[in-house]
Amino acid sequence: MKPPNPSKSTELTFDDFRKRAADDSLSQYEKIGFPDSYREGKEDLIFADVRRKLTNLEKQGQTILDIGPGCSGPAFSLIEWCRQHRHRLVLIDSQEMLSRLPDEAFVEKFSGKYPAECGDIVEKYCGRIDAVICYSVLHYVFVETNLFDFLDHSLSLLADGGEMLIGDIPNQSQRKRFFSSRNGVKFHQAFTGTNEKPEVSFNSVETGKIDDSVLIGIILRARAAGYDAYLLPQPSDLPMANRREDILIKKP
Numbered sequence: 001m002k003p004p005n006p007s008k009s010t011e012l013t014f015d016d017f018r019k020r021a022a023d024d025s026l027s028q029y030e031k032i033g034f035p036d037s038y039r040e041g042k043e044d045l046i047f048a049d050v051r052r053k054l055t056n057l058e059k060q061g062q063t064i065l066d067i068g069p070g071c072s073g074p075a076f077s078l079i080e081w082c083r084q085h086r087h088r089l090v091l092i093d094s095q096e097m098l099s100r101l102p103d104e105a106f107v108e109k110f111s112g113k114y115p116a117e118c119g120d121i122v123e124k125y126c127g128r129i130d131a132v133i134c135y136s137v138l139h140y141v142f143v144e145t146n147l148f149d150f151l152d153h154s155l156s157l158l159a160d161g162g163e164m165l166i167g168d169i170p171n172q173s174q175r176k177r178f179f180s181s182r183n184g185v186k187f188h189q190a191f192t193g194t195n196e197k198p199e200v201s202f203n204s205v206e207t208g209k210i211d212d213s214v215l216i217g218i219i220l221r222a223r224a225a226g227y228d229a230y231l232l233p234q235p236s237d238l239p240m241a242n243r244r245e246d247i248l249i250k251k252p
């Protein structure tokens, strides 16, 4: 029997994002790693879904943290939302990415790779954050960082009643379920304009890919640490709802 042949991860790295952010020839969506078609006209729906899931955002005077805000619509919407609700907003990303966002009195920018380079901010805000947003970032953290180090640091930041949304996580198992279904085949054929069937392989080692086991592992670890944790679907009007899920964690 042949040994498994894990492919090298093709995900962008923190440094790739840094370079993209500094590249003026790229659109705001390309800077954060998306083709325009995936995000254009969709970002208000994304922010509305984030607000539905993180109920502390609706309150006044909360402390909010965004890990990896990027520099497109959701980051600008969040800044505006925090202004209107008198929230304090902490943003962690590369200096190149953060420099694309406005400087405001209620916004604290911290440049560095989370959590490895963010010891100071973790110490400063330990037990003080009411809502953490980490949207469309976990799959990059997964290949570059110890996942549970990321999770444990994030849990330690939450205040009593605090919430964390780890959103837009590509789930390889969900993707396989979808593309092995009749609807998934139709979706693929409409997308490619062909009659071909999508390629789906089971029982293979997939280095760098998040699957059910990883997501459920996060839920179990958060629960074991004393937090409520849930795996949530995305609304069907989001661009990758058929293969991405969200995790919501709440400190009781």
Ligand SMILES: C[S@@+](CC[C@H](N)C(=O)[O-])C[C@H]1O[C@@H](n2cnc3c(N)ncnc32)[C@H](O)[C@@H]1O
Residues within 6 Å of the ligand: 013, 014, 017, 018, 032, 033, 067, 068, 069, 070, 071, 072, 073, 074, 075, 092, 093, 094, 097, 112, 113, 114, 115, 134, 135, 136, 137, 140, 141, 145
């Ligand atoms: C795909 S973009 C998502 C941007 C934004 N959250 C959104 O959904 O519009 C990923 C962002 O996470 C940042 N990022 C990736 N790994 C990170 C890490 N370990 N710490 C902080 N930021 C990170 C990247 O620089 C980039 O801005």
